Amino acid sequence: MSRKPIAILVLFVLPLGFAGIWRLQHSIDTQLAGLREERDEVLLTSPKVMKALSLEYAPLTADIYWTRVVQYYGSRHERAEHLDNLWPLLDLATTLDPNLIPAYRFGSTFLAEPKPAGAGQPEHAVELIRRGIRENPEYWRLYQDLGNVYYFALKDNEKAAEAYVEGSKAPGAASWMKLMAARIVERGDTLETSRYLWTEIYQSSQDPSIRENAKVHLILLKTDDDLQHLDALLDEYEKKTGRRAANIRELVQAGILSGFPADPEGVPYVIGESGQAELNPKSPLFEKEKMYRRF
Amino acid sequence: MTVPAIQIEDLTKDYPAGFLNTKKKRSLESLTMQVEEGEAFGFLGPNGAGKSTTMKLLMGIIFPTSGSAKILGRPISDVEMHKDIGYLPEQPYFYDYLTASELLDYFARFYGFSAAERKARVEKMLKKVGLETAGKIQLRKYSKGMLQRVGLAQAILHQPKVVILDEPMSGLDPIGRREVRDIILELKRDGRTILFSTHILTDAEMLCDRVGVIVGGKLQGVGRPDEIVGLKAQGMEILFEADTGNAKTAAILAKAAKSGSRYALHVPEESLYLTLDELKAAGAKITSVAQIKPTLEEYFMHLVEKDRAQAAAIEVHGK
Amino acid sequence: MSRILSVALNTFREAVRDRVLYNLVFFALLMMVAAVFVGQISLGIESTIIVSLGLSAISIIGLLIAVFIGVGLVSKEMEKRTLYALLAKPVRRWEFLVGKFGGLVLTLTVNTMAMAAGLFLALLFVKHSFEASDATILIAVYFILLKIAIVVSLALLFSCFTSPLLAILFTAGLYVAGLFIHEMRNLSGSKVSPAVQAFFSWISYILPNFENFNVMAAAAHGKAVPGILILQNTAYAAIYCAIVLAAASVVFSRRNLK
Ligand SMILES: Nc1ncnc2c1ncn2[C@@H]1O[C@H](COP(=O)(O)OP(=O)(O)O)[C@@H](O)[C@H]1O
Ligand SMILES: [Mg+2]
Numbered sequence: 125m126s127r128k129p130i131a132i133l134v135l136f137v138l139p140l141g142f143a144g145i146w147r148l149q150h151s152i153d154t155q156l157a158g159l160r161e162e163r164d165e166v167l168l169t170s171p172k173v174m175k176a177l178s179l180e181y182a183p184l185t186a187d188i189y190w191t192r193v194v195q196y197y198g199s200r201h202e203r204a205e206h207l208d209n210l211w212p213l214l215d216l217a218t219t220l221d222p223n224l225i226p227a228y229r230f231g232s233t234f235l236a237e238p239k240p241a242g243a244g245q246p247e248h249a250v251e252l253i254r255r256g257i258r259e260n261p262e263y264w265r266l267y268q269d270l271g272n273v274y275y276f277a278l279k280d281n282e283k284a285a286e287a288y289v290e291g292s293k294a295p296g297a298a299s300w301m302k303l304m305a306a307r308i309v310e311r312g313d314t315l316e317t318s319r320y321l322w323t324e325i326y327q328s329s330q331d332p333s334i335r336e337n338a339k340v341h342l343i344l345l346k347t348d349d350d351l352q353h354l355d356a357l358l359d360e361y362e363k364k365t366g367r368r369a370a371n372i373r374e375l376v377q378a379g380i381l382s383g384f385p386a387d388p389e390g391v392p393y394v395i396g397e398s399g400q401a402e403l404n405p406k407s408p409l410f411e412k413e414k415m416y417r418r419f
Numbered sequence: 420m421t422v423p424a425i426q427i428e429d430l431t432k433d434y435p436a437g438f439l440n441t442k443k444k445r446s447l448e449s450l451t452m453q454v455e456e457g458e459a460f461g462f463l464g465p466n467g468a469g470k471s472t473t474m475k476l477l478m479g480i481i482f483p484t485s486g487s488a489k490i491l492g493r494p495i496s497d498v499e500m501h502k503d504i505g506y507l508p509e510q511p512y513f514y515d516y517l518t519a520s521e522l523l524d525y526f527a528r529f530y531g532f533s534a535a536e537r538k539a540r541v542e543k544m545l546k547k548v549g550l551e552t553a554g555k556i557q558l559r560k561y562s563k564g565m566l567q568r569v570g571l572a573q574a575i576l577h578q579p580k581v582v583i584l585d586e587p588m589s590g591l592d593p594i595g596r597r598e599v600r601d602i603i604l605e606l607k608r609d610g611r612t613i614l615f616s617t618h619i620l621t622d623a624e625m626l627c628d629r630v631g632v633i634v635g636g637k638l639q640g641v642g643r644p645d646e647i648v649g650l651k652a653q654g655m656e657i658l659f660e661a662d663t664g665n666a667k668t669a670a671i672l673a674k675a676a677k678s679g680s681r682y683a684l685h686v687p688e689e690s691l692y693l694t695l696d697e698l699k700a701a702g703a704k705i706t707s708v709a710q711i712k713p714t715l716e717e718y719f720m721h722l723v724e725k726d727r728a729q730a731a732a733i734e735v736h737g738k
Numbered sequence: 739m740s741r742i743l744s745v746a747l748n749t750f751r752e753a754v755r756d757r758v759l760y761n762l763v764f765f766a767l768l769m770m771v772a773a774v775f776v777g778q779i780s781l782g783i784e785s786t787i788i789v790s791l792g793l794s795a796i797s798i799i800g801l802l803i804a805v806f807i808g809v810g811l812v813s814k815e816m817e818k819r820t821l822y823a824l825l826a827k828p829v830r831r832w833e834f835l836v837g838k839f840g841g842l843v844l845t846l847t848v849n850t851m852a853m854a855a856g857l858f859l860a861l862l863f864v865k866h867s868f869e870a871s872d873a874t875i876l877i878a879v880y881f882i883l884l885k886i887a888i889v890v891s892l893a894l895l896f897s898c899f900t901s902p903l904l905a906i907l908f909t910a911g912l913y914v915a916g917l918f919i920h921e922m923r924n925l926s927g928s929k930v931s932p933a934v935q936a937f938f939s940w941i942s943y944i945l946p947n948f949e950n951f952n953v954m955a956a957a958a959h960g961k962a963v964p965g966i967l968i969l970q971n972t973a974y975a976a977i978y979c980a981i982v983l984a985a986a987s988v989v990f991s992r993r994n995l996k
Contacts, residue, residue, distance in 0.1 A: 129987075129988045129991060129992075130988055133984055133985060133988045137980075137981060137984045137985075138981065138985075141977055141978075141980065141981035141984075142943065142944060142981070144973075144977050145943060145944075145974065145977055145978060145981075146943050148970055148973055148974045148977070149943055149947060149950075149974070151966075151970055152947075152950050152967065152970045152971065152974060155964050155966060155967040155970065156949075156950065156967070158964075159953060159955070159956050159961070159963065191921065192921075195921060475822075475995075478822075478825065478826045479825065480821075480822055480825055480826075480994075480995045481994040481995060482992070482994055498828055498829065498830050499828055500828075501826055501827055501828040501829075502828045504826065505826075506822075506823070506826035507823075508819065508822035508823055508826075511819075511822070511823060512818055512819050512820055513820055513823065514748070514752065514820055516751070516752055516755040516756065517748075517751075525744065525748050526823070526824070526827055528740070528741075528744040529741055529744065529827035529828055529829050530827070530828065531740070570823070573823055574826075
């Protein structure tokens with residue numbers, strides 16, 4: 125047999141063929157983009173049917189949907205697009221596998237976060253975690269998540285305290301849960317409480333998205349702290365001189381500040397038109413702050 | 420000079436062998452031979468000699484390690500020339516979900532016959548191989564002998580110029596063998612070139628213009644059947660009965676072989692009468708005198724024994 | 739061309755005689771049971787469920803036939819040595835291969851059409867009438883067929899150089915991989931290195947993208963599929979099959995039969 129057919133295959137058929145496939149695929153992708161949303165939705169409308177169809181492989185299907193959740197969030201979060209399909213996807217994944225703890229924890233965070241950082245659906249977050257607790261009552265971290273949703277997103281301190289107390293009764297629960305409940309009831313929401321809760325989330329989670337989210341919150345809390353502090357100094361300056369400072373330099377010159385305070389990204393704070401200390405618009409945190417519209 | 424119908428040059432085939440096919444097993448070694456147009460050529464050899472390998476190479480079912488071959492002057496890689504060739508594989512097996520006539524009709528399509536022509540040919544062929552009553556039976560219900568007949572029918576369906584038959588008589592009863600023999604003779608009369616393999620010598624002796632003997636992948640000799648036979652010294656065999664007590668016979672009896680009450684003596688043709696006289700003088704009773712006619716079989720055994728180790732290997736692989 | 743057609747028709751005849759089409763009975767039963775049950779358990783989405791279920795079954799049954807029969811198309815002929823006599827006819831090996839491919843695709847077309855008819859019957863049973871938007875179901879069925887044709891070509895290719903069992907595994911593996919192409923392309927944002935990302939993105943264009951043919955959701959919701967997509971997917975399947983069959987032909991043409 126001659127080697128000619130192989131040469132033709134390798135030199136012409138394969139390169140030309142796959143070049144064609146490459147081009148076609150791009151046009152097909154654009155066509156499908158419109159239909160693609162729809163696809164997720166359909167399977168999603170009926171998690172129970174999906175479960176029946178998955179037979180004994182429901183947990184496997186759940187895992188597949190769980191990966192899809194992460195990717196869905198990842199791709200859309202980057203472009204700050206809406207996350208309307210997050211809830212149906214999570215609903216499906218957790219119906220297929222009720223013990224999929226990471227899905228509950230993920231959902232509690234990103235369903236509850238206001239748009240565009242999250243889906244802005246704290247009610248769904250509550251529904252999801254309540255399902256998680258029902259299926260996994262011994263997993264105390266879910267109570268923590270429930271409390272967090274009430275505390276941060278719904279601003280319902282009473283319910284939040286309730287969730288922490290409930291969770292503290294679960295086996296192995298951390299002792300701070302009870303203390304936290306008492307604290308919230310006594311003092312309501314404070315920067316200090318929020319910082320404690322986010323730190324706890326940051327340290328207890330393995331999920332990179334959740335950790336990243338908590339980190340942003342912690343950084344923004346730090347800037348809140350800084351800004352409060354600066355505002356106090358500004359008030360002091362005003363008391364001294366009888367007028368509001370127009371920029372930080374004046375505070376330094378007056379000896380109230382020894383240097384130019386900067387945010388955690390290293391960009392100096394500024395004083396806004398209202399006369400209050402603010403994040404520098406040049407700082408990367410400026411955009412973050414807008415996106416997270418933090419509590 | 421006309422082109423030979425089949426021309427094989429230095430054809431060699433190695434099969435991969437051993438663990439992970441790392442070794443090679445040579446099954447055909449530098450085969451060079453020709454089959455002339457209109458000739459019936461017998462390919463003779465024990466099991467595992469390389470007969471089927473040669474034929475499969477010719478039909479493009481397997482590919483040579485080296486060497487080349489031409490059929491009707493065209494290289495064997497040229498599939499179009501199959502129009503003029505018929506091939507019967509060894510122990511043929513066909514689609515068992517088809518009936519014999521469906522199978523033949525299917526194969527006939529590749530030669531571009533019209534529907535009517537296909538129908539006529541299929542009927543004629545079934546009749547020729549004695550399956551006219553079994554044409555509507557699915558091949559899964561066929562016996563080995565019947566399959567062999569279907570195989571023959573599909574090989575000659577299109578009146579090929581060259582017919583290659585791999586052990587066409589195997590699996591047949593005596594009547595079947597006879598019928599196949601007649602078909603081959605008819606093909607020969609029609610002037611077709613026939614290459615067929617067999618390990619049964621009488622078939623070859625009866626049908627072939629020439630035979631080629633192959634053992635252990637090597638061609639041992641080619642010639643007319645009687646030529647090959649002629650390679651061995653001829654002689655006469657005398658059978659006689661004689662008294663052992665007779666002193667005169669003692670010298671003769673020493674040279675003879677005893678079987679039962681009779682003795683057999685082999686002598687060269689020229690000393691026949693002398694020996695007969697001697698025996699008569701000794702009072703022996705001569706029962707028969709016959710020419711020793713070495714058969715192909717003997718020639719065959721002679722070749723095989725030449726290389727006993729090889730023959731043993733052949734036995735192992737043949738089974 | 740007539741040689742290819744002859745092989746194809748014989749392959750179709752074999753499939754029919756080997757009772758491959760009996761699976762239709764199973765499908766018919768499934769659709770009947772579904773139609774009866776669905777009417778009782780769900781409100782408002784009967785037709786959605788019937789269509790999803792029906793299309794899934796059409797796809798799965800088609801895939802099973804494509805893989806298992808597809809792998810056997812050539813390997814069985816080699817194993818049983820029925821190929822010897824055939825290859826002694828004036829037919830090239832690639833013609834045989836393409837004929838085999840065509841024969842099984844023909845079989846699957848008939849099979850799929852019959853199942854689609856069953857699906858429409860079940861739909862008629864729950865809906866009592868058809869709408870124009872139900873035409874999308876036909877497109878979905880057509881896409882399934884395109885997808886199955888690619889699977890057949892892959893099964894053929896693998897069976898040309900490995901054992902049937904391995905060929906089945908490879909084909910099934912490629913099919914599953916082909917379902918995750920979307921995921922492969924969207925590795926960005928996760929912790930893999932750029933090199934790995936580039937590799938997967940590259941691979942994702944070489945592997946057959948079976949997600950292209952998935953419009954089940956649109957069909958279930960009666961949403962229109964753009965006409966250009968039908969053309970593109972047809973071209974995609976045609977080119978892909980051509981590439982795979984060309985590769986299979988080259989491999990098979992050099993193969994020494996047993
Ligand atoms: N497919 C194969 N793989 C490995 N060895 C083979 C194969 N086919 C034949 N052989 C070997 O080649 C030799 C010749 O076989 P073959 O041509 O069938 O002999 P014959 O037809 O003369 O009986 C034998 O030793 C056989 O074992
Ligand atoms: Mg043989």
